[in-house]
Amino acid sequence: MEKILQDFRERIQAASRYKTALCIQGGASKSWYGQHGVGELLDTRAYSGIVAYEPTELVITARCGTQLAEIEAALGEHHQMLAFEPPHFTQHATLGGMLASGLSGPRRATVGAVRDFVLGASLMDGRGELLHFGGQVMKNVAGYDVSRLLAGSMGSLGLITDMSIKVLPKPFAETTLVFALSEADALSRLNQWGGQALPISASAWHVGRLMLRLSGAEAAIHSAKKSLGGEEVRDAASYWNSLREQTHEFFLQGEEHGLWRLSLPSSAAPLQLTGKSLIEWGGAQRWLFTDESPQRIRDAARLAGGHATLFRAGDKSLGVFAPLAPAVAKIHHNLKAAFDPARIFNPRRMYPEL
Incomplete structure (x- = not known):
């Protein structure tokens, strides 16, 4: 595995030297999520395998290219699970893609999101340096927030090489x-x-x-x-x-207008938007197929105290994620500059300016 890490390091250092964009990708199960990926493919699947799993400690550590199916099979042997129910979408979904996308399933509202279960992670930055954050137990809080920060970062900060995830027993x-x-x-x-x-x-x-x-x-x-x-x-x-897995009949209707995901306070009243909807997470996650304009959808979500994401299909030139407030945008730019000064990792995958 050290040779694979060295190959990653050399690719990253060369890309930084020549300002060549890299598109980090594992099983490509979520390649459609976010803005369109650009750059040379950096395939993570060779760097795979479970590094450590101690059922009594409720922690599993694995490399980024490990398939989610392999992780869940190992946990299932001990009647344990990834409690946030991460979606696979295809059989090729990897652990790295799970963390980078930050997506959670039906149980998220009651147990927490992906980021709440990340105990530690390693990241290869734009200089080819391998950085370690957090640890393998909840008590180890050194760098803990940085580990959580990688959840949903869409590979824009660097190559996540491995991670330690808290697991839970399956319900009786x-x-x-x-x-x-x-x-x-x-x-x-x-x-x-x-x-x-x-x-x-x-x-x-x-x-x-x-x-x-x-x-x-x-x-x-x-x-x-x-x-x-x-x-x-x-x-x-x-x-x-x-x-x-979004195989429910609701998600299989035509996507000519795109599938929107609205994140709202659970107590928000039904939005006055036309279209077909499905509501999860106690009212906090609302899926919507609609021909309403993106501006009207985002305005309605904002007025209700939330935000809207163009989750799948639709016109991505209008922006996938909700626009950032100036102060938050500055934080994103500073993080990008710190971890990826040459701006080679998944450029513009989250926001055009990143």
């Missing part, structure tokens, strides 16, 4: 309830339930049906079912997987 039991509710009533119920001690692990509303997943001890689930009502759905695992 799970069940799913369904309720016939309007969008407004579903949001009201979700916010009401959110303030109660209920074992809710995921929620989703679409075309008048609210799906609610309960996870935990059998006694807790039984008590919650009596309190909540609703109708129990048998064998619902495939439903939640279809949301995680």
Whole structure:
């Protein structure tokens, strides 16, 4: 593996010397996310494998090119999981892509996002130097924030070479309830339930049906079912997987207008936007297919206290991510200058000016 790291280092140093852009990519499962990638391909898949896994410590350390399927298979043998349910989208998804994209699945609202589970990471910067941040236990907080910063950075700060991730035991039991509710009533119920001690692990509303997943001890689930009502759905695992992997029928409709992801306060009222929607994360994540203008979509999200991202397809020349406030943009520029002074890593993948 040292030779592979040395090859990475030489490629990066040469690219910095000649100001040649590099497009960092693993399994290409999320190559469509963000702005269009540019530059020479830097394939991470050769640098793979689980470095350390101690089930009793609830920590796994692996290299960036390791397939997510391999990670989850190893965890599954010990009845453990990546609690934030990262989407794969294809069988080739890698651990590095998981961290760089920062995407989480249905359980994110109750357990936290990718960044909340990153204990440590190593990064090869634009000078070819291998930097180490954080560690392998929660108590080791040296550089911890930098490790978390890499989640969702889209490879713009450097080549993430390996990382340590906190894992959790799988729940003892799970069940799913369904309720016939309007969008407004579903949001009201979700916010009401959110303030109660209920074992809710995921929620989703679409075309008048609210799906609610309960996870935990059998006694807790039984008590919650009596309190909540609703109708129990048998064998619902495939439903939640279809949301995680976006194979649900909602995500398979035409994308001529693009799929928007709106991040809002969970208590925000239904937005007055036309189109078809699906709501997750207790109301905090709202998917939307619409022919409304990007400006109107972003204005509506901003007025509701959130922001909008053009998640998939659509006209990316209008900007994928919400525009940055001047102070935040300055932080992004300073980070880019510190880690990638020659600006070779995934240029413009997040924002045109980066």
